[in-house]
Amino acid sequence: MTQPGQLARRARRIAGGAGAEVPSPCISVCRVDPASGCCEGCLRTLEEIAAWSALAEGEKREVWRRIAQRAIGRDGPRPTERSTP
Numbered sequence: 001m002t003q004p005g006q007l008a009r010r011a012r013r014i015a016g017g018a019g020a021e022v023p024s025p026c027i028s029v030c031r032v033d034p035a036s037g038c039c040e041g042c043l044r045t046l047e048e049i050a051a052w053s054a055l056a057e058g059e060k061r062e063v064w065r066r067i068a069q070r071a072i073g074r075d076g077p078r079p080t081e082r083s084t085p
Helices: 004-016 046-054 057-074
Strands: none
Touching: 004 057, 046 057
16 A cells, blocks of 8 residues: 555645646555545545546646645654644
C-alpha cells in the first residue's frame, strides 16, 4: 500500500500540474474506512469515486488537492511526538 507521505507528494505534484490528463488516484486497494468515509487506498470519498469519470480535469485536480490534505493528516504526529496543552 502507498504510504501517506508518498501519496501526499504524488497528490501535490498532480494537483499542481496543468494540461496533461489527470490520472485516477485508484491503486486497487478498495476499502472504505468507516471512521473517515474515505477509501484506504486512494483517500477519496465514495462521492469522489463515483463522480470521477464525469469530472473535468480541473475538478480532478481539486480532488487530488483534497487527497494531499487527507494524506498529510494521516501522516501527522505520532502519539509520542504530540505536544501536551
